[in-house]
Amino acid sequence: MTNAPKKSYPDLPSGSRIQDVANSVDPRVTALLERYYEHFASPELPVPVDSIAVDLLGLTVDEDDALDVSGMLVPDEHQIWLNGREARQSPGRRRFTLAHELGHWVCQYTEGRVEPRYCRAEEIGVGVGRKLEREANMFAAHLLMPEPLVRREAAAVKLNLHALARRFEVSVPAMKVRLQQLSLLPAYMQ
Numbered sequence: 001m002t003n004a005p006k007k008s009y010p011d012l013p014s015g016s017r018i019q020d021v022a023n024s025v026d027p028r029v030t031a032l033l034e035r036y037y038e039h040f041a042s043p044e045l046p047v048p049v050d051s052i053a054v055d056l057l058g059l060t061v062d063e064d065d066a067l068d069v070s071g072m073l074v075p076d077e078h079q080i081w082l083n084g085r086e087a088r089q090s091p092g093r094r095r096f097t098l099a100h101e102l103g104h105w106v107c108q109y110t111e112g113r114v115e116p117r118y119c120r121a122e123e124i125g126v127g128v129g130r131k132l133e134r135e136a137n138m139f140a141a142h143l144l145m146p147e148p149l150v151r152r153e154a155a156a157v158k159l160n161l162h163a164l165a166r167r168f169e170v171s172v173p174a175m176k177v178r179l180q181q182l183s184l185l186p187a188y189m190q
């Protein structure tokens with residue numbers, strides 16, 4: 001990350017730089033957000049995961065009620081399919097699944113891997129899954145809930161879990177696990 005720009009993020013606490021964040025965040029997420037904000041918009045919440053997928057990465061994102069998994073990445077076609085029924089039930093879940101598929105795309109498809117990736121519901125979530133799924137989940141959690149913004153917002157709303165989930169547009173369970181990961185959740189809330 002020695003080449004990382006030194007610019008400040010207006011959305012971060014004053015004095016914070018993306019460089020400071022790199023140690024605690026998947027550097028590929030940092031690079032992706034950096035690229036996005038250079039070209040499209042200033043840092044904002046919720047993280048614009050659809051725009052990152054479509055405008056920045058050139059992927060097509062569609063939903064299909066007949067999909068028998070939660071998410072599917074077809075790298076050859078630069079296509080992500082999301083489960084339409086799940087998307088309607090929970091926009092937060094839809095965003096996490098999309099971010100998870102972006103994790104596969106960014107982290108695992110740069111080496112010529114071409115076979116489609118099918119992701120079942122039980123493989124998608126903060127801190128779950130094995131190997132490639134876990135990596136995609138970690139990527140998604142970091143992308144949707146960047147540590148410095150979670151810390152700032154958590155302080156601002158006094159750890160109100162539902163308020164935080166709304167702010168980041170994620171599910172309450174996803175927000176809760178993220179707070180646990182960052183050691184922000186007091187024992188009585190766990």
Ligand SMILES: [Zn+2]
Nearest residue numbers: 118119133136
């Ligand atoms: Zn997956």
